[in-house]
Every structure is written in C-alpha cells, then in structure tokens.
Amino acid sequence: MSSERFYGPDFALLSQQDPDIAAVLLSELKRQQSNLQLIASENFTSRAVLAALGSTLSNKYAEGYPGKRYYGGCEEVDKAEVIAIDRAKSLFGAEHANVQPHSGASANVAVYQAFTKPGDTVLAMSLPHGGHLTHGSPVNFSGKWFNVESYGVRQDNELIDYDELRDIAIRTKPKMICSGATAYPSLIDFEKVRAICDEVGAIMWVDAAHFIGLVAGKAIPSPVPYADVVSFTTHKVLRGPRGGMILAKGEHAAAIDKAVFPGMQGGPIMSAVAGKAIALAECATPAYQKYAKDVIVNAKALAAALEAEGMRAVSGGTETHLALMDIRAIGVTGKVADERCGLAGIVMNKNSIPYDPEKPGITSGIRVGTPATTTQGMGVAEMKTIASFIARAIKTDDASTLAAIKNEVHALTARFPIYTA
Numbered sequence: 053m054s055s056e057r058f059y060g061p062d063f064a065l066l067s068q069q070d071p072d073i074a075a076v077l078l079s080e081l082k083r084q085q086s087n088l089q090l091i092a093s094e095n096f097t098s099r100a101v102l103a104a105l106g107s108t109l110s111n112k113y114a115e116g117y118p119g120k121r122y123y124g125g126c127e128e129v130d131k132a133e134v135i136a137i138d139r140a141k142s143l144f145g146a147e148h149a150n151v152q153p154h155s156g157a158s159a160n161v162a163v164y165q166a167f168t169k170p171g172d173t174v175l176a177m178s179l180p181h182g183g184h185l186t187h188g189s190p191v192n193f194s195g196k197w198f199n200v201e202s203y204g205v206r207q208d209n210e211l212i213d214y215d216e217l218r219d220i221a222i223r224t225k226p227k228m229i230c231s232g233a234t235a236y237p238s239l240i241d242f243e244k245v246r247a248i249c250d251e252v253g254a255i256m257w258v259d260a261a262h263f264i265g266l267v268a269g270k271a272i273p274s275p276v277p278y279a280d281v282v283s284f285t286t287h288k289v290l291r292g293p294r295g296g297m298i299l300a301k302g303e304h305a306a307a308i309d310k311a312v313f314p315g316m317q318g319g320p321i322m323s324a325v326a327g328k329a330i331a332l333a334e335c336a337t338p339a340y341q342k343y344a345k346d347v348i349v350n351a352k353a354l355a356a357a358l359e360a361e362g363m364r365a366v367s368g369g370t371e372t373h374l375a376l377m378d379i380r381a382i383g384v385t386g387k388v389a390d391e392r393c394g395l396a397g398i399v400m401n402k403n404s405i406p407y408d409p410e411k412p413g414i415t416s417g418i419r420v421g422t423p424a425t426t427t428q429g430m431g432v433a434e435m436k437t438i439a440s441f442i443a444r445a446i447k448t449d450d451a452s453t454l455a456a457i458k459n460e461v462h463a464l465t466a467r468f469p470i471y472t473a
C-alpha cells in the first residue's frame with residue numbers, strides 16, 4: 053500500500069514545501085498501519101471525517117452560536133453546526149446538544165462552570181480507581197478550584213460501591229455527582245446514581261468520554277434519560293474527530309451554552325464540528341451498531357484469552373470496550389509490560405488497578421481496548437492471537453524474541469489494512 057497515495061494530490065505540495073512534516077505524516081500513517089493499536093481511547097476515524105478536518109472550515113472564525121455569531125460570513129459554517137446539533141439530539145434522544153468543546157477536558161471545564169462555583173463540593177470517582185484527571189486530580193483545575201470528594205470500587209468485586217457513594221453523598225452534600233471513568237470495565241448503574249442525586253439534591257453529571265460510542269451504537273444502556281448533563285469526547289469508540297460534546301436537559305441549555313462560549317472558549321473549530329456531524333451520521337447506521345457490539349465481543353474475548361495466559365481481569369472481565377488486567381502473577385510491572393509490548397509492535401498502556409500496591413508510574417496492570425482493532429475488521433480469532441502476542445512479549449526481555457513477535461504483529465496487521473489509497 054502506498055502511503056503517499058492515501059494523502060492525495062496535496063501531499064506532493066506538502067512534501068515540497070515542508071519535507072520534515074511530510075515525513076512525520078507518512079511515518080505516523082505507517083506506524084498506525086503496521087502496529088497493533090490497543091489503546092482503549094484510540095480509534096481510526098473515517099476518511100470522510102479526515103476530509104472535513106483538512107477542509108477550509110478551519111479558516112473560519114465563528115464565535116457564538118448558529119444565527120448569533122460575532123463575525124460575518126458564518127452562513128455556511130452555521131449549516132454544519134446546526135446539522136451536528138440536530139444529529140446529536142436525534143442519535144442520543146437528548147433535549148440539548150453543544151458540539152463546540154475542543155476536547156473532553158474542555159467539555160468538563162464547561163460542566164463545572166455551568167453548575168458550580170469555585171470551592172463547591174463535587175463527588176467523583178477516585179483517580180486510582182479509574183476516574184479522570186478532570187475528576188479532581190490535585191494537578192488539574194478540578195482539584196485546585198473545587199473541593200472534590202471521591203468514591204471508589206469495592207475491594208472484593210472491584211465494582212462501584214453504590215452504598216459507599218450514597219453514604220459519602222449524604223455526608224458531604226455535593227453540588228454535583230460525576231459518574232464515568234477512564235479505566236472502568238463494567239457498566240454503571242445510572243438509575244442508582246440518579247436516585248442518590250435526587251436524595252441529596254445534586255446535579256447528575258455523566259462523563260461518558262470512554263463509552264459514549266457504545267451508547268451511540270446501542271450496545272450498552274444510555275445515561276441520557278437519567279443525567280442532567282452528559283459530557284464526552286468524540287474521538288474514542290465514537291470514532292469521530294478529536295473533540296468534545298455536551299448533552300443536557302433542556303432546562304440547562306442556556307447554562308451549558310454560556311459556559312462553553314463565552315465562559316471557556318473563543319471560536320469553535322468548525323472543521324472539527326463538521327467532522328463531528330459526519331461521525332454522528334455514521335453512528336446512526338446499522339454497520340456502526342454492529343461495530344459497537346463487536347467491540348464488546350472482542351474485548352470480552354481478549355480479556356478471557358489474557359486470563360488463560362495467567363493474567364487476571366479486574367472486576368472479573370469486561371462489559372465494555374476495555375479490559376484492565378492485573379499482571380502481578382506474571383511477575384512483571386505494568387511499566388515493564390508496556391515497554392516490552394512497545395518493542396513488539398503492540399501499543400497499549402500501563403494502568404493502575406484498584407488498590408494497586410505500585411506507584412502510578414509503575415503500576416500492576418495494563419489496559420487494553422478493542423475500538424481500533426475492531427474498526428480494522430479483526431474478530432475473536434485475532435483477539436486470541438493478540439493475547440498470545442502480549443503474553444509472549446511481557447514474559448521476555450530478549451530483544452530478538454520481541455523483534456520476532458513484532459514481525460508476527462506486522463503480518464497480522466497487513467491482513468487488516470487501514471487507510472489504503
């Protein structure tokens with residue numbers, strides 16, 4: 053496959069004008085094509101989405117909202133944003149959608165701003181148990197500007213402890229309760245969270261960044277009917293452009309829109325807004341719904357196959373697109389496993405497990421996800437092969453063995469080509 057051909061005629065221009073950056077584009081494309089992409093938050097977006105991202109919409113300033121802009125000449129980009137909003141509302145059955153946040157973290161800044169004031173108490177999932185930086189990390193605005201209390205998972209079953217969540221909520225009276233995480237393989241009981249929010253008078257915020265694509269594909273239950281506000285990224289399982297989005301009940305529409313602009317951002321990235329519209333339409337197709345189900349089937353198969361290799365799936369397995377594996381029985385840390393897999397052409401990440409005895413920079417676990425490999429068309433048979441690659445890689449420090457695995461990885465990915473011309 054020719055990578056130059058993939059980028060089209062403009063690539064020749066780029067190569068002439070800026071060979072340094074042209075080389076990066078080519079080698080990154082080759083890296084994505086030839087290695088195994090198991091990072092749970094990554095995916096391969098469609099060529100239609102890439103076309104929107106590389107379009108002249110990038111040139112347009114459009115501060116404000118459709119029909120209420122601060123700049124002239126917005127009549128065309130207005131259409132793209134209206135289409136994106138309508139598609140988001142219809143796909144998720146939401147009363148309100150804001151498609152402008154630049155990223156998942158930006159969307160979360162807007163959520164805090166819409167519902168809380170600095171110093172307010174917010175209750176969110178603890179970081180070592182799978183929460184995100186924006187859920188109260190001391191190095192993040194959330195932990196610096198808010199009093200963030202946290203809940204976690206039970207030590208025995210590694211599932212969210214809703215009794216503990218309720219007790220903490222009653223004791224700390226949070227303005228807002230956040231559910232959603234970056235490394236939680238199980239489903240969240242939104243009905244239970246809603247009941248706790250109602251009992252203590254808290255706003256129910258779901259940070260669905262990781263799993264919203266599975267919701268879009270109707271493969272898992274939706275938080276939208278329960279939550280006051282749902283924030284998410286558009287580039288993970290959802291398979292759209294890098295960016296964020298917020299859905300909310302109609303009564304919160306004005307607060308959310310004001311928090312995004314002028315509260316937090318200037319002009320929206322209209323090329324990304326157009327890409328979001330395209331991705332949302334893709335998500336409404338039967339092909340994407342099958343994809344979302346396959347992602348979960350593959351994640352279950354990968355977790356089971358890794359268990360057969362002597363690792364332990366946190367919370368007993370997965371109900372989503374990712375598995376968190378406790379690898380202590382193998383006798384290597386997450387950091388070492390991550391490095392060895394990298395040398396074998398397998399890209400994933402080390403990850404703390406609940407109650408991890410190791411430091412966050414070392415960890416006892418790895419996190420693997422199936423959004424990207426499933427987009428490539430891989431299935432259960434390939435997941436078993438991948439599990440054996442991972443197991444062989446993390447059990448050896450021999451460079452030639454790792455290089456041999458890398459050759460097998462390249463042979464596998466060559467059978468599932470992406471972004472061919």
Ligand SMILES: *Cc1c(COP(=O)(O)O)cnc(C)c1O
Nearest residue numbers: 155156157184233234261262285
């Ligand atoms: C990925 C993620 C985010 C942040 O998204 P960015 O686009 O990287 O800013 C926020 N919350 C959760 C739960 C996430 O998984």
